[in-house]
Amino acid sequence: MKNTFLARNPSVLVFILLLAVITLLATVFSEAYGTGLLPTNYVKILGKTLCLCLIAIAMDLVWGYCGILSLGHFAFFGLGGYMIGMWLMYARTEDIVIASMTNAALPPTPDEVRDAIGTQIFGVVGGSDVPLVWSFAHSLPIQLALVVLVPGLLALVFGWLAFRSRVTGVYLSILTQAMTLALSLYLFQNDSGLRGNNGLSGLQNIPGLTDAPQSVLSIWFMWGSALALGLGYVFAAWMVSGKFGNVVKAIRDDEARIRFLGYSVEAYKLFIFTVTAVIAAIAGAIYYPQAGIVNPAEIAPIASIYLAVWVAIGGRGRLYGAVIGAALVSLLSSWFTGGQAPDLPLGFYTVQWVDWWQVLLGLSFVLVTLFAPRGIAGMFDRLVRKDAA
């Protein structure tokens, strides 16, 4: 019996190949390294979309494979962005402050530098001290570790409490929404130490790389995003294609039965919930330097619901389905709401897509649920199987 990793996951090779081709093409046509046909803005959109595909894979793992409809994974994504954003903002402000003080008569003391940074960053929320949560913001390695640790720990504690009490189904979904809402509301406060509704901004400027233009940085970040997505895809495929994946699918299909086989359902749920939260956080940490700004609105409950819609439309329970759904819907969404889509004059009424996109999205969600419960990937599967027959 041929049972290698690739034999069990034929989609992995195709996916990696496609990903490499897209990234190479984008580089060839980029402003920094190629013909300049593709504006830097579009490179950034591509890079960001790859990150959204990565969080969609996380969502597919937790929902499509394990049956936990988490409506809170965007909170982990946002937290990942905040953690890397703190370093980006602090280190850059530090550079600027030191540069502006070089002309002073006396060299500035570390305290003076810190005070100046505090005023610079927290002036907008009426503060001047650097809050305690920023204690490690000067250190890239520590903040990188926090990208994984903070969302991971939050997911671990939340999941432990929820799964231990055997909260399942719609109740768990509501609980995850509550978590997201609470986090978002907390971050909206000015004294949260994370600049309230202003969020963290200027994240597209990478400290130490101030000479590199955005056109170059965008390509680097796009490659970084593609690498993360590729690794995430392989990791997810590895996770679900072995015995672990079988148990997780069994939990989705009949939780009580797998318990009687001696499996601790709670341990498995907690494991996959935490791992996917970490994947989401990593995706966020790569996304927000490309977006340039992270604020509490990003963590709003609706974002996590959209994530579920992407995966449902793309086809849950299939990794490439999640990727297709996230890429398609998020790109269409920014096209329709970005004002690029031409208005549709109907004579008696003009359809403006900025308003009507939501209706269109909602409608397609209903249609997919009714007529293609396995999403786009499901229809794709049917075609492939017909060809084979």
Next chain:
Amino acid sequence: MSALLEVLGVSVTFDGFRAINDLSFSIQPAELRAIIGPNGAGKTTFMDIVTGKTRPDSGRVQFGTPPVDLLRLRESDIARIGIGRKFQRPTVFEAQTVFDNLSMALRNERSPFSALGYKAGKSDIERIEEIASEIGLADHLKRLSGELSHGQKQWLEIGMLLAQDPQLLLVDEPAAGMTLGEREHTTDLLVRTARTRAVIVVEHDMEFVRRLECPVTVLHEGSVLAEGSLDHVTANPEVIEVYLGR
């Protein structure tokens, strides 16, 4: 020889209805026992209590030597220390292959980490093939279990029970939906299994119970009404009354 499973004075009430009423029951390490009783006698609730699904209001349930208090364990822990259960309606994982179903049931480490690193070794594959031929599914290992017939699913679930390698098997209506030949095979398998471990069979079908040739416990209104050979209990006037109605 001390009992493998000891149930002492257990009672459980659902919304004022006494499903199990001061029930005491015990079984030896290598014993076959049939439990019969009319609907609502508490047969399924009894299984639920032993497997940890339902917590009784009072009483004790002990298992193994030295005795472990089952009432303090979760379902998955109870399954792990050696109690396997086959449900009345066959419940297999239909989206997965016969091989994967058996592989999950196989007695191995159960933690997420061990499952991630698991690779089916030679001995595991051999054991799965051995079980598959025992349950007549050797040629169906790669099929999705959802595609199997009702009887085959029934067999697969019995196979999963064997793969778990439990000390005590709780089998709920194993012969339902089986042909005569399959029933004989099932009887055979259960009798053979009971040589090395304890098997409790819950069954409605008297003919099937007769073929098992084992002691019978009659449950009625949540407690033991009679115990003994099938001929002995069916001669009991109380049992006749319960079965024929008042």
